[in-house]
Amino acid sequence: SGSTRREADGELSVGGVRVSRIAEEIGTPALVVDEDDFRARARRFRTAFARAFAPHAGASTYYAGKAFLCGAVARWVEEEGLGLDVCTGGELAVALRAGFPPERLALHGNNKSDEELRRALRAGVGRIVADSIEEIDRIASLARETGVRAPVMLRITTGVEAHTHEFIATAHEDQKFGISLTAGDAFTAVARALEHDADLELIGLHSHIGSQIFDTGGFEVAARRVLDLVARVRDELGHTIDHLDLGGGFGVMYNSQHTPSPAEALADGIAGIVEKQCHELDLPVPHVAFEPGRAIAGPSTQTLYTVGTVKDVHLGGPHHRVYVSVDGGMSDNVRTALYDADYSCLLSGRTSDAAPAVVRVVGKHCESGDIVVKDEYLPADVRRGDLVSVPVTGAYCYSLASNYNHVPRPAVVAVKDGTVRTIVRRETEDDLLALDVG
Numbered sequence: 001s002g003s004t005r006r007e008a009d010g011e012l013s014v015g016g017v018r019v020s021r022i023a024e025e026i027g028t029p030a031l032v033v034d035e036d037d038f039r040a041r042a043r044r045f046r047t048a049f050a051r052a053f054a055p056h057a058g059a060s061t062y063y064a065g066k067a068f069l070c071g072a073v074a075r076w077v078e079e080e081g082l083g084l085d086v087c088t089g090g091e092l093a094v095a096l097r098a099g100f101p102p103e104r105l106a107l108h109g110n111n112k113s114d115e116e117l118r119r120a121l122r123a124g125v126g127r128i129v130a131d132s133i134e135e136i137d138r139i140a141s142l143a144r145e146t147g148v149r150a151p152v153m154l155r156i157t158t159g160v161e162a163h164t165h166e167f168i169a170t171a172h173e174d175q176k177f178g179i180s181l182t183a184g185d186a187f188t189a190v191a192r193a194l195e196h197d198a199d200l201e202l203i204g205l206h207s208h209i210g211s212q213i214f215d216t217g218g219f220e221v222a223a224r225r226v227l228d229l230v231a232r233v234r235d236e237l238g239h240t241i242d243h244l245d246l247g248g249g250f251g252v253m254y255n256s257q258h259t260p261s262p263a264e265a266l267a268d269g270i271a272g273i274v275e276k277q278c279h280e281l282d283l284p285v286p287h288v289a290f291e292p293g294r295a296i297a298g299p300s301t302q303t304l305y306t307v308g309t310v311k312d313v314h315l316g317g318p319h320h321r322v323y324v325s326v327d328g329g330m331s332d333n334v335r336t337a338l339y340d341a342d343y344s345c346l347l348s349g350r351t352s353d354a355a356p357a358v359v360r361v362v363g364k365h366c367e368s369g370d371i372v373v374k375d376e377y378l379p380a381d382v383r384r385g386d387l388v389s390v391p392v393t394g395a396y397c398y399s400l401a402s403n404y405n406h407v408p409r410p411a412v413v414a415v416k417d418g419t420v421r422t423i424v425r426r427e428t429e430d431d432l433l434a435l436d437v438g
């Protein structure tokens with residue numbers, strides 16, 4: 001993250017706080033969030049999109065809370081002027097308890113319960129993203145029951161799924177999200193939403209094409225398909241849809257092959273694409289919203305672990321592998337096991353003159369797939385008690401954390417200006433035992 005430094009004696013500090021101090025005060029494993037870095041990324045996306053679309057109807061940025069959400073994060077997002085995207089009743093509860101302004105909340109989800117929808121409607125959530133035609137009808141009747149007019153967007157499946165450098169158009173209709181363009185369902189859904197006009201305000205259309213994306217090609221195809229629908233709705237239903245949400249998905253640098261574009265370049269690129277397409281279709285440029293999660297939360301955070309067992313395993317002949325075990329693992333970062341994600345690891349409590357050696361960083365869980373970093377160079381004298389850091393763990397690590405093997409979830413701390421503050425306390429064995437009521 002932005003404020004990570006090597007001190008003169010070789011120890012790493014973040015936000016002006018040495019990692020050894022965090023280990024002493026908080027313990028390990030701990031997720032260390034650089035608050036200024038998180039805020040700066042949030043602010044930068046918001047201003048870049050707002051500027052790029054300023055000549056037209058403007059843009060808004062929602063932080064995707066699924067990447068990582070707690071009360072402190074909700075307040076940072078609020079203070080930096082972003083909206084917040086939640087996708088369950090639980091995420092909604094965190095946001096509301098943090099005092100997040102409900103009108104700046106968006107509720108997603110492919111299987112929202114009546115109860116989740118009622119809570120959102122009662123709280124005055126700014127937009128509910130409907131994911132099926134059935135849900136449009138259900139939202140309308142719940143809105144009537146609640147005595148409010150529901151603000152609704154429709155999630156459109158554009159058939160584009162983008163990952164990293166590539167995107168594949170047409171091949172990815174076969175998934176659970178959204179309302180499909182291919183069989184005309186999306187048009188039917190718009191017509192249905194407009195029929196419910198008394199109970200439901202159709203705000204606009206939504207598209208999300210994937211995650212860890214590095215170019216604008218997928219956005220270009222998706223935006224075109226959604227704008228084609230906007231044009232058809234104008235032509236056939238005489239209704240102009242003036243709000244488009246293009247979702248999130250902007251990539252981060254987990255390794256040197258990942259080359260994220262600056263927020264300004266992304267914003268300008270997408271603005272240029274949308275302008276051109278609207279011009280071709282003779283449509284006004286809509287207000288455009290975005291929902292970055294990973295690109296805001298990911299790089300702001302590192303996970304601090306303490307090294308335990310170091311084992312040199314002979315593999316036959318000259319081959320061997322050094323396993324460096326840390327005091328967490330797949331319970332606090334399942335992404336390596338689940339997605340073959342490529343993290344890095346560095347010795348953070350000290351530096352060493354020892355030659356670098358390839359090691360595998362593993363956790364403490366009872367399975368061999370419990371790998372944090374598959375192959376990494378660490379100084380050959382890495383040993384029990386060393387502090388190591390795994391960077392870029394701010395997105396989808398804590399939010400995917402589990403209690404596998406009854407390992408309590410780690411603490412999350414915010415560092416800033418030389419201070420360290422717990423924002424999510426470490427789970428205890430008592431917390432876990434309290435659930436066990438049989």
Ligand code: LLP
Binds near residue numbers: 295
């Ligand atoms: N908006 C919608 C509707 C989404 O479904 C998502 C992510 C986002 C925004 C935020 O995407 P981001 O900017 O963070 O890429 N667990 C996976 C990622 C799942 C993403 C799900 N949706 C991982 O760890 O890579």
